[in-house]
Amino acid sequence: xxxxxxxxxxxxxxxxxxxxxxxxxxxxxxxxxxxxxxxxxxxxxxxxxxxxxxxxxxxxxxxxxxxxxxxxxxxxxxxxxxxxxxxxxxxxxxxxxxxxxxxxxxxxxxxxxxxxxxxxxxxxxxxxxxxxxxxxxxxxxxxxxxxxxxxxxxxxxxxxxxxxxxxxxxxxxxxxxxxxxxxxxxxxxxxxxxxxxxxxxxxxxxxxxxxxxxxxxxxxxxxxxxxxxxxxxxxxxxxxxxxxxxxxxxxxxxxxxxxxxxxxxxxxxxxxxxxxxxxxxxxxxx
Amino acid sequence: xxxxxxxxxxxxxxxxxxxxxxxxxxxxxxxxxxxxxxxxxxxxxxxxxxxxxxxxxxxxxxxxxxxxxxxxxxxxxxxxxxxxxxxxxxxxxxxxxxxxxxxxxxxxxxxxxxxxxxxxxxxxxxxxxxxxxxxxxxxxxxxxxxxxxxxxxxxxxxxxxxxxxxxxxxxxxxxxxxxxxxxxxxxxxxxxxxxxxxxxxxxxxxxxxxxxxxxxxxxxxxxxxxxxxxxxxxxxxxxxxxxxxxxxxxxxxxxxxxxxxxxxxxxxxxxxxxxxxxxxxxxxxxxxxxxxxxxxxxxxxxxxxxxxxxxxxxxxxxxxxxxxxxxxxxxxxxxxxxxxxxxxxxxxxxxxxxxxxxxxxxxxxxxxxxxxxxxxxxxxxxxxxxxxxxxxxxxxxxxxxxxxxxxxxxxxxxxxxxxxxxxxxxxxxxxxxxxxxxxxxxxxxxxxxxxxxxxxxxxxxxxxxxxxxxxxxxxxxxxxxxxxxxxxxxxxxxxxxxxxxxxxxxxxxxxxxxxxxxxxxxxxxxxx
Numbered sequence: 001x002x003x004x005x006x007x008x009x010x011x012x013x014x015x016x017x018x019x020x021x022x023x024x025x026x027x028x029x030x031x032x033x034x035x036x037x038x039x040x041x042x043x044x045x046x047x048x049x050x051x052x053x054x055x056x057x058x059x060x061x062x063x064x065x066x067x068x069x070x071x072x073x074x075x076x077x078x079x080x081x082x083x084x085x086x087x088x089x090x091x092x093x094x095x096x097x098x099x100x101x102x103x104x105x106x107x108x109x110x111x112x113x114x115x116x117x118x119x120x121x122x123x124x125x126x127x128x129x130x131x132x133x134x135x136x137x138x139x140x141x142x143x144x145x146x147x148x149x150x151x152x153x154x155x156x157x158x159x160x161x162x163x164x165x166x167x168x169x170x171x172x173x174x175x176x177x178x179x180x181x182x183x184x185x186x187x188x189x190x191x192x193x194x195x196x197x198x199x200x201x202x203x204x205x206x207x208x209x210x211x212x213x214x215x216x217x218x219x220x221x222x223x224x225x226x227x228x229x230x231x232x233x234x235x236x237x238x239x240x241x242x243x244x245x246x247x248x249x250x251x252x253x254x255x256x257x258x259x260x261x262x263x264x265x266x267x268x269x270x271x272x273x274x275x276x277x278x279x280x281x282x283x284x285x286x
Numbered sequence: 287x288x289x290x291x292x293x294x295x296x297x298x299x300x301x302x303x304x305x306x307x308x309x310x311x312x313x314x315x316x317x318x319x320x321x322x323x324x325x326x327x328x329x330x331x332x333x334x335x336x337x338x339x340x341x342x343x344x345x346x347x348x349x350x351x352x353x354x355x356x357x358x359x360x361x362x363x364x365x366x367x368x369x370x371x372x373x374x375x376x377x378x379x380x381x382x383x384x385x386x387x388x389x390x391x392x393x394x395x396x397x398x399x400x401x402x403x404x405x406x407x408x409x410x411x412x413x414x415x416x417x418x419x420x421x422x423x424x425x426x427x428x429x430x431x432x433x434x435x436x437x438x439x440x441x442x443x444x445x446x447x448x449x450x451x452x453x454x455x456x457x458x459x460x461x462x463x464x465x466x467x468x469x470x471x472x473x474x475x476x477x478x479x480x481x482x483x484x485x486x487x488x489x490x491x492x493x494x495x496x497x498x499x500x501x502x503x504x505x506x507x508x509x510x511x512x513x514x515x516x517x518x519x520x521x522x523x524x525x526x527x528x529x530x531x532x533x534x535x536x537x538x539x540x541x542x543x544x545x546x547x548x549x550x551x552x553x554x555x556x557x558x559x560x561x562x563x564x565x566x567x568x569x570x571x572x573x574x575x576x577x578x579x580x581x582x583x584x585x586x587x588x589x590x591x592x593x594x595x596x597x598x599x600x601x602x603x604x605x606x607x608x609x610x611x612x613x614x615x616x617x618x619x620x621x622x623x624x625x626x627x628x629x630x631x632x633x634x635x636x637x638x639x640x641x642x643x644x645x646x647x648x649x650x651x652x653x654x655x656x657x658x659x660x661x662x663x664x665x666x667x668x669x670x671x672x673x674x675x676x677x678x679x680x681x682x683x684x685x686x687x688x689x690x691x692x693x694x695x696x697x698x699x700x701x702x703x704x705x706x707x708x709x710x711x712x713x714x715x716x717x718x719x720x721x722x723x724x725x726x727x728x729x730x731x732x733x734x735x736x737x738x739x740x741x742x743x744x745x746x747x748x749x750x751x752x753x754x755x756x757x758x759x760x761x762x763x764x765x766x767x768x769x770x771x772x773x774x775x776x777x778x779x780x781x782x783x784x785x786x787x788x789x790x791x792x793x794x795x796x797x798x799x800x801x802x803x804x805x806x807x808x809x810x811x812x813x814x
Binding site: 065138220236239 | 537667675689
């Protein structure tokens with residue numbers, strides 16, 4: 001199933017930017033997930049003086065407490081990627097479920113949910129997360145919660161507007177007439193029809209969650225030392241930027257790969273979706 | 287609650303004032319010239335406006351009360367230059383007379399006869415007399431004034447025992463023998479003010495006997511003072527005026543120096559040193575008198591078990607700590623303070639990294655599998671690196687340490703004095719002063735070391751302070767330090783060398799055991 005999808009994707013016409021995005025994304029994720037297994041040293045072992053320059057033993061030099069930058073970089077993506085993925089998936093699940101119900105049921109549930117999402121969306125995601133972590137303390141679990149809270153309202157809103165289009169279409173009425181349950185109609189009839197919109201949304205939110213995790217680690221509220229983490233590395237080593245830039249530059253490049261890669265893919269997908277819909281519209285007019 | 291707030295606020299001030307601040311230390315053999323020699327041989331040039339960058343602070347905390355805490359080094363730079371004290375701390379940590387002509391104790395060190403220098407003028411032209419000193423002591427000792435830090439320094443004085451003997455002479459009776467009284471009256475808050483002077487404290491009534499007169503003040507941001515032509519040290523100050531600018535961010539402070547917006551800065555971060563040097567500025571390495579202890583609350587489990595405390599002391603690799611947290615610029619500590627004091631117990635064997643023995647001790651105490659939580663923060667730049675070095679050492683012994691990083695801006699209020707295992711930070715103090723502040727007077731909650739051994743140790747110290755004979759005094763102090771070494775809640779991994787930086791034309795900055803910038807004695811500086 002997955003394989004056939006990949007095959008399908010590969011067979012489709014792709015723009016240059018989509019290919020570049022895909023390469024960047026795969027590179028960063030591969031480093032994040034598998035870097036740990038090729039790291040030359042343990043990530044928390046101290047080898048020498050702070051900010052020691054590159055050498056043959058340590059090609060990116062040492063960080064602010066004398067740890068190998070390359071090893072920390074290779075080990076530093078896994079946790080942030082995992083946190084961003086888990087947080088986004090849970091947040092999307094909640095958002096999609098409530099968005100569907102909201103579109104399907106309408107009425108007071110829709111109104112309350114709408115106001116509630118407005119309320120949360122009024123806070124920028126970073127401020128919301130800082131508030132949460134400053135109040136309840138820093139832990140990995142709370143970072144996931146922060147991502148869930150900042151992901152779910154947006155996902156609910158996107159799902160709701162996408163699903164609302166479908167609620168009015170006769171196939172839903174047909175399903176009702178067949179006597180299908182509400183949850184069946186929502187999950188089996190409507191959801192597959194809006195999945196392309198949702199997939200784009202998920203991709204976009206995973207990338208913004210990753211940036212959020214890195215930002216939180218950078219300001220010291222995300223992952224805690226001695227954890228190896230890209231965002232944390234940038235924050236910890238920024239004082240030495242003028243002397244030993246690698247511990248900041250290397251993880252910054254990885255985060256850049258991730259976010260730019262994701263955005264390039266999403267942009268070109270949206271572009272092709274737009275082209276397709278325009279083409280459909282034109283052909284229907286003929 | 288009051289207890290906590292009061293203590294932590296004063297503590298925070300104390301720390302900042304100690305010139306400890308944001309930057310870590312260290313850096314290679316950095317002294318470009320020996321300014322001490324320079325100041326003797328060259329004839330100082332006069333005039334010019336000296337611009338100094340030091341860490342600033344919140345405007346609301348910056349006050350002109352000559353006896354209150356105010357902001358960090360920033361406030362100290364004001365008090366030190368506008369006011370004078372009976373004595374002042376020299377670069378080697380000893381105290382020399384400033385306003386005092388002489389201070390003589392009776393054999394038991396319970397009564398001190400103070401003679402003032404004659405002809406010293408306040409900024410308003412009036413002469414310094416014994417009345418001013420008596421008024422100052424009474425103001426500080428009056429419990430209705432909120433001057434906890436200042437009072438903590440001289441609370442051995444009997445408020446009813448201050449007697450005027452003549453225009454320039456007074457006798458001070460102490461509540462307990464105190465042979466180190468000269469150091470007590472030379473502490474930072476004991477500025478001598480004019481008889482009858484009172485608040486609200488403003489630029490207009492900042493009337494001291496110091497080398498400079500306060501001209502303008504922007505709270506938390508800048509001070510400007512101009513030379514006092516009637517200053518009692520002949521020929522000083524050399525510069526016409528001083529502007530002190532508060533720059534809290536250490537990198538911004540370095541940039542201000544390198545772009546020549548200021549002439550000298552305190553607390554240069556160690557990792558910026560190569561950049562400072564290559565830009566042609568000089569680095570002043572202060573002797574390592576400051577220390578960063580890991581503090582264990584000796585009243586809270588598991589740190590109330592002496593075996594746990596001893597194990598923790600063995601778990602830190604001190605050489606590595608100097609190398610990593612100070613980039614090599616410091617010396618290994620032995621869980622004892624006041625390194626430059628003659629009373630320092632240098633003969634107590636150096637504690638070394640011993641994971642095996644630490645493990646045995648923890649096993650005996652039943653804490654082999656305990657997860658020890660070490661609270662740290664970026665309140666001081668060496669806190670986190672030191673925590674990481676400690677965690678690595680413990681790992682070698684198979685002991686689990688969890689590092690908990692708290693926000694830097696609330697560390698002194700919410701973590702220090704609350705978390706059972708965390709950090710503290712001190713500038714240099716002599717043995718008696720430090721003992722008093724750590725275990726007797728206002729900061730004893732740091733390690734809560736008040737068990738029978740602590741009581742015994744403090745009694746020994748009190749006895750040592752009351753002893754005129756140095757040999758006897760030293761023997762008692764060493765015995766107290768042995769108890770502290772065995773039983774106390776301090777892990778003192780190192781003494782750190784703090785760095786100042788200056789443009790090459792700024793002369794007269796001497797390395798000082800109590801950084802920063804020669805303990806802010808700006809009247810010795812000149813611009814070439």
